Amino acid sequence: MNKRKLSLVAISASLLTGQSLAAGFQLNSQSATGIGRAFSGDAVIADNASVLSRNPAAMAMFDRKALSLGLTYADVDVTIKDVSALGGTIQYGSEPDAADNKVIPNIYYIHPINDSFAVGVGAFSNFGTGTDISSMNNSGASVTPVDLMGNTEVVTSNLNASVSYRINQQFSIGAGVDLIYGEGKLKRSGQITPNPQSQATLVDVDADGWALGGIVGATYEINDKNRLGMSYRISPTFKADGKVEYQTQNYDEIHIPLPNIFQIAGYHELSPSWAIHYTAQHTSWGDFEHITVTGSNPDATVKSYQWKNSWLFSVGGTYTINQNWTARAGYMHDKGVVDEISSLSIPDSDRNWYTAGASYHLNKNSSIDFGIALVRGKDVEVLENSEVLEGADLPISTVVGHTRSDAIYYSMQYSHLF
Template sequence: MNKKRLFIRSAVAVAVAASSTSAFAAGFQLNAQSATGIGRAFAGDAVIADNAAVMARNPAAMALFDENAFSIGFESITTMIEVSDVTYRNIATGFTPTSVADTDDVGDTSIAPNVHLIVPINEKFAVGINAYSNFGTKTEFANDYAATEYGGLTDVKSFNLGLAGSYRLNDQWSFGAGLDLIYGEGTMKRQPSAQLNGFIQAIPSLSPLAGMPLLDVDGATGTAIGFNIGTVYELDENNRFGFSYRYSPEFEAEDDKGQTITLPLPDIAEFSGFHKIEDSKFAVHYSVQYIGWGSFDQIEFSNLQGSVVSGDYNKDYVWQDGWHYSIGGTYYLNNDWTLRAGYMYDTSAQDSITSISVPDSDRQWLSAGLTYNIDQKSTIDFGFTYLMGKEVSVSESTEVSGIPVSSVTATTQANAILMGLQYSRSF
């Protein structure tokens, strides 16, 4: 019985780790810095510099401001996740196929605020401070979901406090660097399915484990330090390029019970261009962004208490680096109104490992937005994006020492709506 107890605990640990990352691929990189960015699919955002929010994408772009600039706003992210054609099997029923009802209420709406301030010191130097969210998503399956050990609740939020400086070398080159203090909060809960719970209860030596959660990390919090660097090259006032690199640290969060989750976060590099057609009202802009998801090799769970899983557990992953390709256009209609639109193709972080609780896929962004100039110093921005994910066929299983414990097959699709509203002022 001791071997069987270890077998069940190990199986549960694998199932938990395999189903606890819905926030990272589908919503980890939030892109919640500005409403203007949402309105152009973030095309050119590392160099356009139409308000103070640019410092979140490239600190060197602060050199493009000759007076103080302030922006404040928020973004709403509504995820629409469908899980269909689900077939669940487990050891408790001799792996008899069980059809699971389709569900389309797994997603949620998150609100992500942002604020940015840039202060030029002189013609050479500028400093800035900002705060925004770079994580923020929630997926929650119903408690009675038949394959609940592959679902459960994942709720991740973060707050990024940044401090940066820029230096203008000459008329063409500017450089910048900044520090990021990241505060994060996460809740991850998993329960065994009714069938697995009944199986555990039927074994006398395992029956004390019946009804215990697989994972119950509630409100884990932590901080980490990262940094970012960047440069801007200006051909002239209508044509410029920007490049930035963001180092993301390994992040550890701990709850009140001493349970910890350790996540390796991806580094990000971005190249952007902006070109305004001379003597016209139109500009085109674009970005290519690299996200180092290949570094996301495992999630570490430590000091687990009060659940079937106990002690420490590490789960390996096979993830791939991601890419964003975006292009957009801005039309300066008149002194009062500016219109913008954009398109992005966003590649999946997942490769051979997929999950019903990680509805990740290649995605397309369709974006539109506008700016209203209240006066010469103040503007209101609105941005809207409809994000379309592909259908993904999922075949997920749990094994221990080559012995199957449970499996699930399904089709997943994740779409989203992003909206942003922002006020900006120069002074």
């Protein structure tokens, strides 16, 4: 077996293992108000400073300084079960709790300069993942697909600075720069040969790095009760620097292409109490084709995917109960990205979001916002080829498993106008 090829496959699978409970490894957790309405209309509602994460042009609708501080807890339930090879004759077992729960913070500040310009800064996350399926490497089988199983934690943070410009009473535009920091810790180890038995650590990585992206947006205010917004986020190829070891092979940098995100949104106030809103979002996961590594050894393509571009659609409503309370609810359908090649490392599927939320207005300038989302995926059968099994000269190197990804999001934020 080509040991170098094996080590690279293990590295790439490790970096992207897990579920963030959106298409691919994308996060939807930027605000409590957004979660409560399934992010419908979030690029144009502008009821607090968190709109900065979706559309910088919407800052033009603020005539006062605005601050939002939030925290989301994601109770993630990823199940990987009945993993086997050779038509079920080799059993690796199941992992009923494959994903780590996550706490995801965010902060936003918008500062109007005059009637035309506003600036803003924010810190949030668009991508992240984490799982541990290393227990299946201890199934007692003579050889295990170590390259497909292991422990992974990847965290990304997006630091954004944006500016908006009001062209006239209806039109506004905006642009921003994203400085993205990410870090990952991962390990792949287990039994890699049947005879003689050999226990090995294929990968032990601690890497981090920075990347630069951006966002542009626009809003059209039909009147004070109806408005439309759109934005386009340009994502970079992320580079993680660190020491990646496999026997005598060392690589210093892993390159992971991130997708671009386009969305359109609308908001319509039907009465003083009721409003409806909606979003359509396209993510270019088709750009996520290859993961490569560079360093002291020749550059190499470590993993190829055949993902497809993905859409999500959401709709929601807001009801103003009284001067103290506002309620909201929403529904989102999020399309999966896996096409012909499925993977245990990313058990993706279509998902449905059922959400609700509320705001309690402490006074005319401050509110505490709550959001909850029930995310439900589908049962998926995964067929994935293992380089380890292939190298062990087994007649069939395909691993079969069944996966499902669900979650509950709990979110809270404080918003204030100065």
